[in-house]
C-alpha cells in the first residue's frame with residue numbers, strides 16, 4: 001500500500017531518532033500556534049468568577065502576588081470586582097523584611113490593589129522560612145479578620161502543593177481546607193478557589209501552556225493579554241531585592257506570569 005504525500009512522509013523511518021525530533025517539533029508548533037490563537041480570542045471565560053465580588057487573595061510572602069497570582073489579580077482589578085490582598089509574612093528570611101514590605105506595596109499599586117486594600121502581617125508565629133511550621137490557628141485568625149474587615153465574598157489562595165512546594169504556601173492551603181471542611185467559613189464567603197499547581201514542564205513552558213490550560217480547565221482559567229503580562233513584569237520589578245538570576249528566568253518562562261488555573265475548594269450558589 002503506497003502512502004500519499006502527507007505528514008507521514010516527513011518521517012524518516014530508517015532513523016527513528018529523527019522521527020522523535022520531528023514529532024516533538026510538530027507538537028511544539030501546534031501548542032504554540034493554538035496558544036497564540038487562544039490568547040487572542042479567549043478573554044472572558046472566567047469573568048463570571050470575579051464580577052461584582054470582593055475578592056481576597058491570601059499569600060505567604062511579598063512577591064507571591066506577582067510571581068503566582070498576577071493574571072487573576074489583574075483580571076479582577078479590571079473587572080467590577082474589588083481586590084484585597086493579605087500577605088501573611090514580611091519575607092524576613094534574609095533579614096530584609098522592611099525592604100520587602102515597601103516593595104510589596106509598590107507591587108500592589110502596579111497590580112491595581114489599593115494600599116488600604118493590602119495588608120501585610122508581621123507576626124512572630126508566622127515567620128518566613130522553608131523550615132518554619134506555620135500555626136494553622138494563627139493563619140485562621142488573620143484570614144478571618146481580613147474577611148470580616150473587608151466583607152469578602154471570594155477567597156483565592158494556594159493549593160495543597162503551593163505551586164513551589166514552599167511549606168508556608170502549603171500551610172495556608174491546609175488552613176483554608178480545614179475551614180471549609182469544618183464549616184467554619186463566614187457566611188459571606190460564596191467561593192474559595194485554590195491556584196492549581198502544574199508539573200515542572202508545564203510550569204516553565206510559558207505561553208505554550210495556554211492551550212493545555214484551556215483544554216484541561218477552561219472553567220477556571222485566566223489568561224493575561226499582552227498589556228497585563230507587561231504589568232505583571234513591572235510588578236515583579238518592584239521587588240528589586242528579589243531579582244536574582246534564577247528569579248529572572250522564572251519571570252521569563254513561568255506560565256504563572258501569564259496563566260492561572262484554579263480548583264474550586266468551596267462554592268455556594
Ligand SMILES: [Zn+2]
Pocket residue numbers: 060061064166169
Ligand atoms: Zn512565597
